[in-house]
Amino acid sequence: MLNENKVIVAMSGGVDSSVAAYLLKEQGYDCHGVTLKLYDETDDNAGKACCTDKDVEDARSISESLGIPFCVYDFKDDFKGEVIDRFVKGYLNGETPNPCIDCNRYIKFRHILKAADKFDARFISTGHYACTEFDKGSGRYLLKKGKYDMKDQSYVLYSLTQDKLSRLLLPIGEMKKEEVREIAEKCGFINSAKPDSQDICFVKNGDYVSFIEDYCKKKFPEGNFVERSGKIIARHKGIIGYTVGQRKGLGIASTEPYFVLEKNVERNEIIIGRAEEQYHKTITADDVNWIAFEKLTSPLKLTAKIRYKHKEVPATVSQLDDKKIIVEFDEPQRAPAKGQAVVFYDGDYVIGGGKIL
DSSP, X not given: OOEEEEEEEEOOSSHHHHHHHHHHHHXXXXXXXXXXXXOOOOTTTTTTSSSOHHHHHHHHHHHHHHTOOEEEEEOHHHHIIXXXXXXXXXXXXXXXXXXXXXXXXXXXXXXXXXXXXXXXEEEEEOOOSEEEEEETXXXXXXXXXXXXXXXXXXXXXXXXXXXXXXXXXXXXXXXOHHHHHHHHHHTTOTXXXXXXXXXXXXXXXXXXXXXXXXXXXXXXXXXXXXXXXXXXEEEESOGGGOOTTOOTTOOOOOSSOOEEEEEETTTTEXXXXXXXXXXXXXXXXXEEEESSSSSOOSOEEEEEESSXXXXXXEEEEEEOSSSOEEEEEEEEEEOOOTTSEEEEEETTEEEEEEEEO
């Protein structure tokens, strides 16, 4: 039987998870800190991304200062297969992948739950800015936005299943970042002023093109920039070096700017167009996870985000077939990108989400 007072806290080495552990201990929980070692850092990445050796040592230091047990699990092989390989494959297929969402879905929460089972812990916890709630009417566990929009991270958690949500505690979900740092400073945590990680942990200096070329052991050939009509405009330097919606860095001399509209991997072509051509009123998605209900039975009017930083916009979502949904926005949206997530909201509640096709 699981211990209702025991929590496995995912300790990233950052200030958010450290304060989460502190708050849970203050609430009387028996906390155990766990860090997942997912990637071997490089000098170029140290201090810029998560999962570095320094992060592990910071997590260990905080756990010791709190007087809670701490351990490190090595899941580098799993991370390579479930996150890095998906990231590279996505780019090779003309997508714009989101490895942080894949990491949450396939690695972090899966293995933190396994650790909880190993230690007979009823709960798991992270330092995400989001909230959970149990709805007696539906009998389902719900995911809500973090209280303060500037730090809301519910978008990257849309894939959480009922099993994970039922065991998840998010103690900083209703706090401001400034409040979290104040607590860390009062506690004397060594990471109280540590900046948030920004880069993809396994990509040096954000140079994902060099990373993919090294990973695949190949250079990607030049090809054509073409308009939708098929008219060749210029040459590109390799199809993986461009993303949907990109304007800068195309190297095309023109009185009116061009934008990347889509990528045709088979023809090694990048389709470009003017600003107004980027807008789409309808998208499709698959790999859908519903949180508020088990399945979509009729069209729903919700709000949707097509990128982490995207503003929620009104949309109607309908089931297209057994696996796919179709999303119709009230107003056309700029540059929805294949491979990114579309996440649906009803007020503060995350209804679900899927991968844009």
